[in-house]
Amino acid sequence: MTHTVAIKDRTRERLLVALFVILIVVIRSAAFVFWEETQFDSDQAVMGLMAKHVSEGRAFPIFFYGSNHILAVQAWLAAPVFLLAGVSVTTLKLPILAINIVIALLLLRGLERYSGLRPAAAAVPVLFFALPAPITAAHLLEPSGGNVEPLLYALLIWMTRRRPAWCGLIFGIGFLQREFTLYALVALLAIDAIDGTLFTRDGLKARFAMLRVSAEVWIVAQLLRYSSSAAGPGTTIADLYRSHSNVTELAQRVCLDPQMIPVGFGRIVTEHWPLLFGTRPLPMRDYAIATDLWQGVAFGWILPAAVLLLTLFGIVHRLLRDRAWRREYDFCAYLVLLGSLSIAGYVVGRCGAVDLLRYELLSLAGAVGLGGWFLLCVESTSLRRTWLALVCACAVIAAVPGTRLLYQYVARPQVGAKRLIARHLEARGIKYATSDYWLAYSLTFLTNERVIVASDDFVRIATYKKLVDEHHQEAVRIMRKPCPGGTPVAGVYLCPW
Numbered sequence: 001m002t003h004t005v006a007i008k009d010r011t012r013e014r015l016l017v018a019l020f021v022i023l024i025v026v027i028r029s030a031a032f033v034f035w036e037e038t039q040f041d042s043d044q045a046v047m048g049l050m051a052k053h054v055s056e057g058r059a060f061p062i063f064f065y066g067s068n069h070i071l072a073v074q075a076w077l078a079a080p081v082f083l084l085a086g087v088s089v090t091t092l093k094l095p096i097l098a099i100n101i102v103i104a105l106l107l108l109r110g111l112e113r114y115s116g117l118r119p120a121a122a123a124v125p126v127l128f129f130a131l132p133a134p135i136t137a138a139h140l141l142e143p144s145g146g147n148v149e150p151l152l153y154a155l156l157i158w159m160t161r162r163r164p165a166w167c168g169l170i171f172g173i174g175f176l177q178r179e180f181t182l183y184a185l186v187a188l189l190a191i192d193a194i195d196g197t198l199f200t201r202d203g204l205k206a207r208f209a210m211l212r213v214s215a216e217v218w219i220v221a222q223l224l225r226y227s228s229s230a231a232g233p234g235t236t237i238a239d240l241y242r243s244h245s246n247v248t249e250l251a252q253r254v255c256l257d258p259q260m261i262p263v264g265f266g267r268i269v270t271e272h273w274p275l276l277f278g279t280r281p282l283p284m285r286d287y288a289i290a291t292d293l294w295q296g297v298a299f300g301w302i303l304p305a306a307v308l309l310l311t312l313f314g315i316v317h318r319l320l321r322d323r324a325w326r327r328e329y330d331f332c333a334y335l336v337l338l339g340s341l342s343i344a345g346y347v348v349g350r351c352g353a354v355d356l357l358r359y360e361l362l363s364l365a366g367a368v369g370l371g372g373w374f375l376l377c378v379e380s381t382s383l384r385r386t387w388l389a390l391v392c393a394c395a396v397i398a399a400v401p402g403t404r405l406l407y408q409y410v411a412r413p414q415v416g417a418k419r420l421i422a423r424h425l426e427a428r429g430i431k432y433a434t435s436d437y438w439l440a441y442s443l444t445f446l447t448n449e450r451v452i453v454a455s456d457d458f459v460r461i462a463t464y465k466k467l468v469d470e471h472h473q474e475a476v477r478i479m480r481k482p483c484p485g486g487t488p489v490a491g492v493y494l495c496p497w
Contacts, residue, residue: 017119036089037416043144045445051078059229066460070145071177114331125371133278146178154184164209172217187337232463260352272354295401318377332373339366420490422446435478
């Protein structure tokens with residue numbers, strides 16, 4: 001009877017914690033999903049247009065329009081949502097929100113199932129992913145190719161690691177969508193080596209079978225691209241502006257300047273992590289979020305630094321004391337390796353530059369892994385309480401600006417500049433225009449293609465350029481600077497062709 005009650009209590013705890021985590025993810029995402037003006041650009045719009053074309057049966061994209069890498073998974077996920085609920089920024093981002101929720105739940109379940117933590121305890125390190133600062137949250141919700149998906153693939157690879165065919169299929173798809181999924185494979189092989197299974201007959205056989213399936217997935221994708229709509233409806237691979245595959249892209253992102261590597265790691269600590277974990281005071285507007293609010297606090301770096309030092313102390317102390325590896329460490333170590341490899345790849349691939357946050361989001365997984373590992377290793381109640389208090393303080397620093405941002409949009413709804421421009425174009429009966437990349441595809445998506453705006457500097461959808469060229473007599477130019485005979489509209493000018 002006691003055992004039955006304990007099972008019921010654990011099940012109830014698991015359900016309540018899962019609901020709590022889901023609620024946290026939805027709240028921190030709401031401003032970006034349900035208010036289009038918060039953050040929406042042409043990269044996201046291109047993915048939305050791809051999904052619209054798929055839902056209407058007008059195109060068959062394999063990769064992101066205009067390129068030969070970044071598998072069009074997000075477009076295919078959004079297409080059925082468009083059919084059911086219409087075309088909008090919200091319906092475009094709903095599948096990405098669902099992916100965020102799934103990742104948070106898989107992290108929670110992984111720390112319980114593979115590491116043996118109670119659900120309530122596991123929820124604390126999961127906060128590093130479930131409750132990031134607004135700038136990071138915005139990146140996790142961008143339908144611009146694959147910011148958040150590598151973490152999903154990494155978790156699925158771990159869950160299917162004993163099933164080579166499924167594991168290979170997931171890795172193959174993940175690598176095609178975003179090369180960062182490669183870090184998951186390397187981390188998995190490292191864990192296999194640590195627990196001694198990698199170099200056994202069965203272990204080698206399983207990994208070769210996995211890689212064979214992944215190679216088959218890659219080959220199929222390369223064959224399908226020849227029949228795909230590579231740059232919009234009615235286009236082929238011949239219309240690509242860039243024909244590099246993801247393998248070529250990966251090979252090109254290798255820094256051969258060893259002097260920049262230590263500089264890069266220094267910038268990770270002083271610039272990248274403070275931005276990623278939301279401790280550095282920064283205006284959100286600098287990261288294309290439509291608000292005057294800031295995130296972070298002065299000297300906020302002290303809290304995550306204290307968490308990191310305490311975490312490393314607890315883990316290293318336990319490992320040195322026991323001089324043994326427990327199987328419960330595997331999942332946490334996998335996440336830590338995933339984040340560490342991501343950092344190393346970021347530094348090497350960017351030659352010391354750390355200016356693009358979307359290229360390194362897997363440190364969040366590393367933080368979750370370190371937190372879970374600490375809770376496994378440390379038995380001292382006072383140390384655990386100190387650590388929990390510090391992590392919760394970090395979560396508060398991240399949550400406050402996110403809450404203020406959501407309140408701002410709930411209390412004072414506003415119409416974004418791009419939406420105002422789109423309305424003006426439609427009101428004037430304008431059906432064709434040109435503009436720079438960052439306006440062109442956003443306006444086309446917001447008007448649901450009732451106005452076709454072709455990019456005059458960076459072409460991803462060749463179809464639009466052809467259409468506008470054919471109707472140039474009735475087209476206008478949308479410019480950011482005044483022009484003779486131009487009409488000012490929401491910060492831009494409608495100029496004669």
